[in-house]
Every structure is written in structure tokens, then in C-alpha cells.
Amino acid sequence: MHIVVCVKQVPDTKIIKINPKTNTLDRKSAPAILNPYDAHAVQEAVKVKQLTGGTISVLSMGPPQATEVIKKSIEIGADRGYLISDRAFAGADTLATSYALSKALERIGKDIPVDMVICGKHAIDGDTGQVGPGIARRMDIPPVTSVIEVSEVNVKEKTILIKRKLTSGYELIQAELPCLLTVEKEINEIEYAPMPNMIRAARYQPIIWTVNELENVDRAQLGLKGSPTVVGKMFTPPRPEGGKKLEGSADEQVKQLMDLLMDKKDLLTVQSTN
Amino acid sequence: MSLEEYRGVWVFIEQNDGKVEGVSLELLGAGRKLADKLEVPLAGVLLGEEIKTLSNNVISHGADEVYVIDHPVLKNYRTESYMKAVIYLAEKYKPEIFLYGATPNGKDLASAVATDLSTGLTADTTMLDIDLENRLLEASRPAFGGNIMATILCKKHRPQMATVRPKVMKALEVDSSRIGKIIEEKINLNEDEMRTKVLRIVNDVTKRANLADAHVIVCGGKGMGDEQNFQMLYELAETIGASVGGTRDVVEAGWLPHELQIGQTGETVTPKIYFAIALSGAIQHVVGMKNSEFIIAINKDPNAPIFDVATYGIVGDALEVVPKLIAQFKEIRSQKGGEISYA
Numbered sequence: 001m002h003i004v005v006c007v008k009q010v011p012d013t014k015i016i017k018i019n020p021k022t023n024t025l026d027r028k029s030a031p032a033i034l035n036p037y038d039a040h041a042v043q044e045a046v047k048v049k050q051l052t053g054g055t056i057s058v059l060s061m062g063p064p065q066a067t068e069v070i071k072k073s074i075e076i077g078a079d080r081g082y083l084i085s086d087r088a089f090a091g092a093d094t095l096a097t098s099y100a101l102s103k104a105l106e107r108i109g110k111d112i113p114v115d116m117v118i119c120g121k122h123a124i125d126g127d128t129g130q131v132g133p134g135i136a137r138r139m140d141i142p143p144v145t146s147v148i149e150v151s152e153v154n155v156k157e158k159t160i161l162i163k164r165k166l167t168s169g170y171e172l173i174q175a176e177l178p179c180l181l182t183v184e185k186e187i188n189e190i191e192y193a194p195m196p197n198m199i200r201a202a203r204y205q206p207i208i209w210t211v212n213e214l215e216n217v218d219r220a221q222l223g224l225k226g227s228p229t230v231v232g233k234m235f236t237p238p239r240p241e242g243g244k245k246l247e248g249s250a251d252e253q254v255k256q257l258m259d260l261l262m263d264k265k266d267l268l269t270v271q272s273t274n
Numbered sequence: 275m276s277l278e279e280y281r282g283v284w285v286f287i288e289q290n291d292g293k294v295e296g297v298s299l300e301l302l303g304a305g306r307k308l309a310d311k312l313e314v315p316l317a318g319v320l321l322g323e324e325i326k327t328l329s330n331n332v333i334s335h336g337a338d339e340v341y342v343i344d345h346p347v348l349k350n351y352r353t354e355s356y357m358k359a360v361i362y363l364a365e366k367y368k369p370e371i372f373l374y375g376a377t378p379n380g381k382d383l384a385s386a387v388a389t390d391l392s393t394g395l396t397a398d399t400t401m402l403d404i405d406l407e408n409r410l411l412e413a414s415r416p417a418f419g420g421n422i423m424a425t426i427l428c429k430k431h432r433p434q435m436a437t438v439r440p441k442v443m444k445a446l447e448v449d450s451s452r453i454g455k456i457i458e459e460k461i462n463l464n465e466d467e468m469r470t471k472v473l474r475i476v477n478d479v480t481k482r483a484n485l486a487d488a489h490v491i492v493c494g495g496k497g498m499g500d501e502q503n504f505q506m507l508y509e510l511a512e513t514i515g516a517s518v519g520g521t522r523d524v525v526e527a528g529w530l531p532h533e534l535q536i537g538q539t540g541e542t543v544t545p546k547i548y549f550a551i552a553l554s555g556a557i558q559h560v561v562g563m564k565n566s567e568f569i570i571a572i573n574k575d576p577n578a579p580i581f582d583v584a585t586y587g588i589v590g591d592a593l594e595v596v597p598k599l600i601a602q603f604k605e606i607r608s609q610k611g612g613e614i615s616y617a
């Protein structure tokens with residue numbers, strides 16, 4: 001079993017600051033982290049490997065600093081890491097990203113054929129969730145998105161049983177391997193990294209490829225050039241106008257609110273049930 | 275690619291078990307406006323098994339045309355079969371705009387279709403407009419964790435595609451006198467070629483009905499202090515027949531399960547009455563509830579941003595105010611000897 005997990009380095013949007021004048025991201029305000037969903041993706045690969053054995057590779061596209069998220073993935077339990085890093089990839093939207101990653105996967109697959117690709121549900125900076133299915137299409141393997149459980153992996157039959165989250169409930173899916181999964185957070189809990197992993201991670205150096213090391217690449221499909229979408233403008237979301245603040249003591253305010261509510265016959269009524 | 279060849283606004287009609295999803299009807303409402311601006315027809319794309327009768331519902335919600343493909347392989351949603359059908363239709367009829375609900379299936383489908391059509395796709399859109407001069411779709415969405423909005427354009431590729439969040443657009447009033455054209459198409463699909471099988475679908479409507487369809491929601495924030503205090507919100511909810519939700523901080527603290535989180539990364543809700551109690555009103559929370567009809571905020575900080583969206587605000591300690599509210603509602607109920615019902 002060879003599982004490749006796609007991991008992205010993202011700014012921590014929890015503490016990110018936006019420059020209100022330029023409406024751009026103040027990158028210094030936010031530390032770069034491993035996309036939280038991708039951490040769950042690596043963890044799930046570790047769980048599958050415990051059942052089937054095999055190798056876990058992680059793949060990232062980004063600047064040289066993205067080595068950090070590969071090290072983090074090694075800590076969780078990945079065996080090897082690949083980083084594709086080149087100016088030609090810069091400015092990619094989801095279409096161009098999935099193209100570049102699929103080309104790297106093609107090359108990785110030459111060493112050991114890929115049986116499963118796992119991506120996060122989405123990256124918290126772009127928030128699209130489009131890259132995973134895009135990679136699956138380019139590799140021509142079935143995508144299964146919103147995965148909340150990998151229930152069974154049958155290495156011999158090359159099939160997998162998966163629970164996929166729906167708007168209300170879930171569905172049980174059988175898919176042929178190789179396939180691509182995108183995982184939700186609830187799929188697993190990130191476990192504490194064992195000491196040997198930490199030591200290995202600290203020293204680990206990923207394999208780094210530039211565009212020249214990938215094969216049959218159509219450069220017109222990479223980076224900014226290969227991206228059909230562009231950002232037109234950025235703006236602060238319109239703040240709705242506030243209503244009325246009630247006044248007085250707690251009792252008085254509650255009283256006022258009750259009067260207002262009981263007045264709203266189009267909103268609610270108290271009906272006698274007798 | 276000649277952009278002029280592409281005309282018309284399309285909406286993917288998501289149906290599950292023969293029932294059209296609410297978001298698809300909302301998109302017909304939004305799509306109608308776009309189509310009118312562009313002076314082109316609005317069409318729905320309906321796939322499934324024995325679903326043709328749903329066409330009338332699509333037309334009465336605003337569509338001029340419905341493209342229907344009926345096939346046993348399309349019974350349940352699957353990326354492989356659905357994308358094949360959608361791509362076939364899009365290549366044949368060339369719409370300029372194609373919208374999908376940002377549901378698990380809608381997002382899955384749109385991502386796959388966009389890859390094969392090599393076109394742009396904007397995710398989780400919350401505002402749609404047209405730049406008429408350039409005939410461009412302006413799809414705006416929250417970026418960087420909702421701290422800011424970005425308008426995404428797709429200038430040189432068609433169709434211009436977007437997934438749109440449920441509950442942010444408005445469906446039109448049903449007009450059963452509307453007439454439209456139903457276009458039936460056939461494609462070749464072979465079950466044996468499908469690499470995925472849906473073995474079982476397990477519906478869990480209870481969870482969903484609780485928030486997404488609730489008339490009244492009591493939503494609590496971190497300011498409730500602890501899990502113990504949070505329980506009083508259940509009592510309020512019970513008294514007035516409401517459902518309980520929470521902010522992300524509350525969910526992360528473990529006071530509430532995941533699926534009861536309201537906001538950008540949780541549920542979007544539009545109840546008649548929304549109680550926002552001891553929560554600050556961070557933008558990521560507000561995007562998930564701001565379309566509620568009547569918002570009541572209780573917060574001890576008079577400058578809390580939640581007051582900017584609240585219809586009425588009570589500045590005070592929730593631990594003091596909520597019990598009073600419960601008492602008042604209980605009293606009114608016992609006076610009138612009845613139940614509270616909502617319009």
C-alpha cells in the first residue's frame with residue numbers, strides 16, 4: 001500500500017490580521033502551520049498503514065519554508081516527503097494547483113505506484129476544497145470527498161469501504177483502489193507524536209523538485225498563467241446596521257423585550273392548548 | 275474558446291430521494307436575477323432516476339428551461355456518473371454561468387466538472403452579481419477565514435462556475451402559472467464502469483432539522499463561562515420551543531457537539547428568532563446567522579460587535595438575564611395556559 005497525502009502550509013487564520021487600508025493579509029501577523037485538515041489526513045494514512053502496511057509519502061507545493069509542514073507530517077508518522085517548489089507554480093488557483101500536484105504524483109508513482117491519495121477537506125486559507133477532486137480527475141481515479149471514516153481496506157481485492165458525510169446523515173461507499181479521499185476533521189484525533197518520530201522529523205530533509213524535474217509538463221497550465229480565476233477586488237464585508245439597545249436594569253430590559261416580542265403577532269403567539 | 279458561443283445561466287438542481295434541496299431553489303432565485311440582467315434564459319439541470327416530475331417545481335421556482343437526464347445509474351449521486359452527465363450537457367448547450375449549491379455533493383460535482391472543462395470555479399460564494407459591461411459573473415466569498423471578502427472573476431473561460439452557500443440566497447415565491455421548456459437528453463452510462471458504489475444511505479434528519487430548519491434558535495457563546503452555566507440555555511430553549519446552537523469556541527470547549535456550531539465553518543441558519551447570548555459576534559459567526567429575521571443579543575459588553583446585527587440588544591449579564599427571561603416566558607405561558615407558536 002502506498003498512500004500519498006497532500007499537505008499544505010497555511011497561515012493560521014485564527015490569529016491573522018488584515019491591513020484595513022490595503023485589504024491585504026499581514027503575513028507577519030500569522031504563523032505558518034500545517035493545514036489542520038491535512039494533519040487529520042496524515043493521521044488517517046497512519047491508521048490505514050497500521051492495517052495494511054506500506055509506505056506513506058507526503059507531498060506539498062509551496063515555497064522552501066513549506067519543508068516545515070513536511071517535517072510535521074513525518075512527526076505524525078509519514079515515511080517520506082516531497083516538496084515541489086518553483087516560481088513557475090506561484091499564483092496558482094485550484095485548477096493550476098491540482099495540475100501541478102498531479103504531475104508530482106505522476107513522478108512519485110514511478111518509484112512506487114500510488115494506491116491512495118488523501119487530501120484535507122479544505123485548506124483554511126483558500127477554503128475551497130476543490131484541489132482534491134481536481135487531482136482525482138487528472139489522475140483519472142475516483143474521488144470520495146467528505147470522508148468521516150475509512151471502514152475497511154481490502155488490499156487483495158483493491159477495494160475500500162468509506163463513510164461519506166452528507167447534508168443530513170452519511171453514505172457508505174465502496175470504491176476501487178487507487179482512489180482519492182478528502183477527509184473531515186471528525187475522522188480521527190491527532191495522536192501525540194512518538195519520540196522516535198520527533199527525532200526523525202527534526203533531521204528529515206524532503207526531496208525537493210523544481211518544475212524541470214517533473215515530466216511532460218505543459219507550463220501554460222501552471223501558476224498564475226494556468227489559473228482561470230482572478231481576484232477582482234477585496235473588501236471588508238458590509239456590516240449590517242445595528243438595531244436598538246434596550247435600557248435600564250436587567251428586569252426593565254427583560255420586560256421591554258417581552259413586550260416587544262408579544263407585540264409581534266406575525267412572529268409568535270401564545271395559544272391556549274385547552 | 276469563443277466566449278460569445280456561451281449563453282444562459284444554469285443551476286444544478288440537487289435532488290435526494292426525489293426531493294429538491296432547498297439550496298437549489300435558492301439558486302434559482304439568485305440565478306433569475308442574473309439571467310434577467312444578462313437577458314438570457316435560466317435553466318435547471320436535473321439528474322436522477324424517475325425525476326422528471328420535479329421539473330415543474332424547478333420551473334415554478336423561476337427556471338425557463340429544465341434539462342433532464344433520467345437514468346438508473348444516476349439514482350444516487352456519484353461523482354463519476356453525475357459529472358459525465360453534466361459535462362455532456364455543458365459541452366452541448368454551452369451555458370455562460372453555472373451555479374451549484376455548496377453542499378457536499380454540489381462541491382464535489384463542481385470541482386470535478388471544472389477540472390474537465392478547464393474552467394474557473396469559485397467556492398462557497400455568498401454574493402453574486404453581474405458586471406454587465408463585460409458580461410462577467412462577480413462571485414464574492416469570504417477569504418482568510420472570513421476576515422475579508424474577495425470578488426472572484428473568470429474572464430477567459432466558460433462556463434463561469436461557482437458553488438453557493440445554502441441559506442444566503444432567497445428562493446422566489448412559487449408561481450405555478452409559469453411555463454417552461456423541458457429538454458430531455460439521453461447518455462450512455464454503464465454501471466459496470468463505475469468505480470464507486472453507494473451501498474447504503476443513512477439519513478440523520480434529526481440533527482439537521484434541529485438547526486437548519488428551526489424557527490427559533492438559542493445560541494450561546496463562550497461568555498456563558500462554563501458547561502454548567504450553559505445548561506440554562508437548554509432550559510430557555512425548552513420553554514420557548516427553540517433549538518440550541520453555539521459558537522465555535524463553545525464547540526471547541528466541548529460544551530456542545532460539532533454539528534451544533536453556527537457560522538462560517540458550521541451551519542448557516544435563518545430562523546425567525548435568534549437569541550445570541552454571551553457571544554461576541556465575530557464575523558465568522560455572524561455570516562452564519564445574520565439573515566435571521568429577529569435577532570436578540572445579550573452581552574455584558576456594550577461594544578460587542580453582535581449589537582451591530584441585533585434587532586434588539588440587552589446589555590447585561592447573561593447569567594442574570596436568562597433566568598429572568600425563562601421566568602417571564604413561563605409566566606406568560608401559564609397565564610394564557612398554552613404553547614408558544616411561531617408564524
Ligand SMILES: Cc1cc2nc3c(=O)[nH]c(=O)nc-3n(C[C@H](O)[C@H](O)[C@H](O)COP(=O)(O)OP(=O)(O)OC[C@H]3O[C@@H](n4cnc5c(N)ncnc54)[C@H](O)[C@@H]3O)c2cc1C
Pocket residue numbers: 013014015124418419420494495496497498499520521522523524535536537538539540541551552553554555556557558559562572573574575578590591592593
Ligand atoms: C477560519 C475561521 C472559521 C471560524 N468559524 C466559526 C464559526 O463557524 N462559528 C463561530 O461561532 N466562530 C467561528 N470562528 C471563530 C470566531 O472568530 C470567534 O472566535 C468565535 O465566534 C468567538 O466565540 P464566542 O463569541 O463564543 O466567544 P468570545 O469571542 O470569547 O465572546 C464571548 C462574549 O461573551 C461576553 N460575555 C462574557 N461573559 C458574559 C456574561 N456573563 N453575560 C453576557 N455576556 C458575557 C463577552 O463580552 C464576549 O463578547 C472561526 C474563526 C476562523 C478563523
Ligand SMILES: Nc1ncnc2c1ncn2[C@@H]1O[C@H](COP(=O)(O)O)[C@@H](O)[C@H]1O
Pocket residue numbers: 005006007008009035037038041059060061062094097101118119120121122123124126127128129130131132
Ligand atoms: N499547495 C498545496 N500543496 C499540497 N497540497 C495542497 C496544496 N493546496 C491544496 N492541497 C490539498 O488540497 C486540499 C484542499 O485544498 P483547497 O482546495 O485549497 O481547499 C488540502 O487540504 C490539501 O490536502
